[in-house]
Structures are given as structure tokens and as C-alpha cells.
Amino acid sequence: MIEQAKVIKTENQYQSYLSEVQALLLADPEIGSAESERLELLTVLLENYENQNYPVEAPDPIVAIKFRMQEKGLKQTDLVPYFGTRSRVSEVLSGKRPLTLQMIRALSVGLGISAETLIGEPETKGRTDQEIDWSRFPAKEMVARGWIQKATGQAKRTIEQQVQDFVAQIGWQLGDAAFKRSISGEAFSPTTKYALYAWLSRVIQKARERKPNIGKYAESALSTQTLRELAQLSWFEEGPKLAVEYLEKMGVCVVLEPHLKGTMLDGAALKDIDGTRVIGLTIRHDRLDNFWFTLLHEVVHIWKHVGEDDTFMDDLDSSASTDKREAEANRLAREALIPRVVWKRSDAHLSPSKEAIDTLSRELRINPAIIAGRIRREKGNYRLFTELLGHGEVSRVLSYLSHEGQA
Structure with missing residues (x-):
């Protein structure tokens, strides 16, 4: 017993x-x-x-800023746009000047540091209690990407009318309040709301174009076994393409669309109005380790969390989420890629080296980039094993998806 x-x-x-x-x-x-x-x-x-x-304490705002600077290879002069002057950057980082609300907003958008970390108060996710301001959509970037046309002359429809038509194509309900779809995830903020909705609109349009290639989804299709099988596809050189094809046979559509300026978006998971499950990926960090974790994270959302009106939009650089669904997606993705019990006792964890990474990679039959990425994140040292991360490999393998739907 x-x-x-x-x-x-x-x-x-x-x-x-x-x-x-x-x-x-x-x-x-x-x-x-x-x-x-x-x-x-x-x-x-x-x-x-x-x-x-072994708790991980919430980072001090200044520590969080310096950590992000190290991660992105930034110098103090690179922070001037967020603080205003060089002297303010120096004073804030030395603790002589407090962060202002304007600085917090700029850092949250520009560096992707959550407001919860910077001011100690959780952000309100997905609030849609204000009227739609069509002028706030990123029209110039939408024109540049060929989503809408540039208005020329009085006879042409205005940019705002084109934006409305662009969004209306996907059948979202619009009313006195803003969009009715409920948005969750660390990538969503009031500042980026309109850019994210524009991006989502484009992802859904591209997903509908791919629908003839997608199999029929079954509620029992996804499981921990599915996650493990996806993780082991990373072992192959064409792994990202194999993973997309695997998911499409199971009824999950995968779309690539680069993020819009100002957003810190890695991926999204949602259900279209006809029930089609959709995963959107930005390949913001064109590395194999980021691709595989983001993909599995979004697959968990599709499996366990997405409802009729739910959309999850994720900035996976952020680690301050209080949403239990995000925590579950992180946990199951990590476990599928590298089981905890194996990780805790592996040389790659205890004494990291290229040889240890190679050994664990062969044992688990996963790409070495996944192991290298986990070491870098846990140690907070993003200069380690950069040559193992597969920079540029994701866009190379998935170039056929990147070019779909281009005007």
C-alpha cells in the first residue's frame, strides 16, 4: 500500500x-x-x-534595473531616454534619487521590468473599461507591415477607418467599452494595449489563412506526454518545424508575427471564435532555448487555461507574475524540458560545463541550448555558454512561416 x-x-x-x-x-x-x-x-x-x-525574494527596483542592464548589455548612457539626463541615471542607480512615475512607466515599457517590481504594486491586467481610441493604434507600423494602406487624399478612407476595418475582420465584439476579449499575461499593460490588440488581430488573420492545414482539435489531445514529445523534437536540426507540424496535426495552429515596437511580447495563446486553438510567436529572442520554453509555455495555456474569451500574452523575461496559471505553465514547461529530479542531481546544474551540458543533452535527448539557457537564467549570468544557444536558428528553420501572409 x-x-x-x-x-x-x-x-x-x-x-x-x-x-x-x-x-x-x-x-x-x-x-x-x-x-x-x-x-x-x-x-x-x-x-x-x-x-x-529556498525562497527567491522580490528584487529591489535598483537591483532589477541593473540585472536587466547586464542581461541586455546596456551601459548607463543607454538609460538616458528613460531617466532624462545622465546625472539622473547616476543618482537613481546610486540610490540618491527615487524613481518617479514617469521613469517607472518608461522602464516598464522599454526594459520590460514589471511595475510590481518597480513600485511594489501589482498591475491590473486586461482592464477594458475605457472607450476605444482608434488613433492610439500603431498605424504607421501597421502601414509599414502592409496590414493597412497609407491614406492619400480626401477620397481615401482615413487611417483610423482602415484600422477599424482591420480589427473588424476578426469578429471581435466592440462596444462602448474597449475590446471584450479578456487579456492575461505579463506582456499586457495599459500602455501597450492598442499595439497588442493590433498584433493579435494580425495573428488571428494569419491563423485563419492556415486553417486548411490544421487538423481537428480534441480536448484529450494535449497532455504531459505531449509536452515531453515536443521537448524531444528539439534534438533534431529541424526541430522547430517538426514541432509546428506536430501541433498542427493535433489541431493547434502556430503563427509567427514579430512583436510591435514598445511591446515586450514572446508568445500568445488563444481560441478563435470558431474554436481553433492558436499559438502566436514573435521570436523576439531568436534563440533555440527561448523558442522551446515559449512554445511549451503556450501549449500549456492551450491545454489547461484558454477559454472562449481568454487570451494569454506573455513576456517570459518577466518573473514577477502572481497569476497561478502563468506559474503552472512555467512549471509544466520546465518539467517537460528538464525534469526537476534529473536537473537537481545533474553535473550541468551542480558544476556547469560544456561537457556536462552535452552529457545531459544526450541523456534527455533535448537540444543543448535548452540546458545552457536554464543555467544562464538560474545563475543570472547571461554571458555563459552563448555559443550553445542557437542564435538565428529559429528564424532559419521557420522562414516559411515568417514569410506567409506578407503583402
């Missing part, structure tokens, strides 16, 4: 459950079985114990 799982209170109990999880992972239990349910329960208990005993 299997002992009933309990909240972990001791290190010995933690190690015991860790060993049991390893054994269950090796057994690869069938989804829905008692063993599978116990595996999921133990995983949650282990994560809860780790969070309580």
Missing part, C-alpha cells in the same frame, strides 16, 4: 519524495493513472517545500 503523500516538513522527507519522483518519471506512467496522479502531487509538494525553504 502506497503511503499517503503529506506536506513536506523535513529534509529527509524531501529527499525521499525526490527519489520517488525519479522512479515514477523513469516508469513513465500512463496519463490519468494513479501513478501519474501521485507524480503530479509529489511534484507540487516538492515545489512548495523548495519555495518555502
Whole structure:
């Protein structure tokens, strides 16, 4: 008789459950079985114990800014547009001057640091309680991308009328309030609302163009096994293309569309009005490690979270989300790529090196970029193993998707 799982209170109990999880992972239990349910329960208990005993404190705003500077290779002079002058940059980073609301807004949009981190107050996600201001859509960029035409002369329809027609094509409900679709995720903010809705409109249009290539979706199609199979497609040189084809056969449409200026968007997950499941990817960071984590994160949203009127828009550089659905998507994506019990005991985690990365890559049959990316993120050192990340590989393999729907 299997002992009933309990909240972990001791290190010995933690190690015991860790060993049991390893054994269950090796057994690869069938989804829905008692063993599978116990595996999921133990995983949650282990994560809860780790969070309580090895908590990650919310970063100080200045620490968060300096961390993002290091990540992006920025110098103090690069922050002048957000602060106004060089002296203000120096004073803020040295703690002599507090952040102003204007600085916080600029940093949130420009560097992708959440307002929660900068001011200690959670942002309100997806609020749509103001009337639509069509003039705030990024019309110039929409014209440049060929989504709408440049207005020339009085007889031509105005830019704002074209924007309205562009959005109306996808059948979203519009009324006195702004858009009725509920938006969640770290990429959404009031500042970028109109740019994100324009991007979403384009993604849905491209998804409808691809619909003849998409299989019929079944509610039972996605599972932890699906995530594992997707992760192992990363082992192949054409892995991103194989993953897209795999998902399309299962009824999930994958669309590529670069993000619009000012947005910090990696991916999105939604259901179209006809029920088609859609994943939108920006390839904002054209690296294999980012692609695979973003794809699996969005697949979890499709599997577990997307409803009739829900859309998830994700900035996966952000780590301050309080949304349990985002936390679950992160956890399941991480577990599918590199199971926790394997990671904690691997040399790649304990003593990172190219040799250790190669060994774990072969053991799990996943691309080395995924392992290198996890090491970089956990250590907060984005200069490590840059040569292993597969820069430019995603756009190369998925070039056929990038060129679809271009005017």
C-alpha cells in the first residue's frame, strides 16, 4: 500500500519524495493513472517545500534595473531616454534619487521590468473599461507591415477607418467599452494595449489563412506526454518545424508575427471564435532555448487555461507574475524540458560545463541550448555558454512561416 503523500516538513522527507519522483518519471506512467496522479502531487509538494525553504525574494527596483542592464548589455548612457539626463541615471542607480512615475512607466515599457517590481504594486491586467481610441493604434507600423494602406487624399478612407476595418475582420465584439476579449499575461499593460490588440488581430488573420492545414482539435489531445514529445523534437536540426507540424496535426495552429515596437511580447495563446486553438510567436529572442520554453509555455495555456474569451500574452523575461496559471505553465514547461529530479542531481546544474551540458543533452535527448539557457537564467549570468544557444536558428528553420501572409 502506497503511503499517503503529506506536506513536506523535513529534509529527509524531501529527499525521499525526490527519489520517488525519479522512479515514477523513469516508469513513465500512463496519463490519468494513479501513478501519474501521485507524480503530479509529489511534484507540487516538492515545489512548495523548495519555495518555502529556498525562497527567491522580490528584487529591489535598483537591483532589477541593473540585472536587466547586464542581461541586455546596456551601459548607463543607454538609460538616458528613460531617466532624462545622465546625472539622473547616476543618482537613481546610486540610490540618491527615487524613481518617479514617469521613469517607472518608461522602464516598464522599454526594459520590460514589471511595475510590481518597480513600485511594489501589482498591475491590473486586461482592464477594458475605457472607450476605444482608434488613433492610439500603431498605424504607421501597421502601414509599414502592409496590414493597412497609407491614406492619400480626401477620397481615401482615413487611417483610423482602415484600422477599424482591420480589427473588424476578426469578429471581435466592440462596444462602448474597449475590446471584450479578456487579456492575461505579463506582456499586457495599459500602455501597450492598442499595439497588442493590433498584433493579435494580425495573428488571428494569419491563423485563419492556415486553417486548411490544421487538423481537428480534441480536448484529450494535449497532455504531459505531449509536452515531453515536443521537448524531444528539439534534438533534431529541424526541430522547430517538426514541432509546428506536430501541433498542427493535433489541431493547434502556430503563427509567427514579430512583436510591435514598445511591446515586450514572446508568445500568445488563444481560441478563435470558431474554436481553433492558436499559438502566436514573435521570436523576439531568436534563440533555440527561448523558442522551446515559449512554445511549451503556450501549449500549456492551450491545454489547461484558454477559454472562449481568454487570451494569454506573455513576456517570459518577466518573473514577477502572481497569476497561478502563468506559474503552472512555467512549471509544466520546465518539467517537460528538464525534469526537476534529473536537473537537481545533474553535473550541468551542480558544476556547469560544456561537457556536462552535452552529457545531459544526450541523456534527455533535448537540444543543448535548452540546458545552457536554464543555467544562464538560474545563475543570472547571461554571458555563459552563448555559443550553445542557437542564435538565428529559429528564424532559419521557420522562414516559411515568417514569410506567409506578407503583402
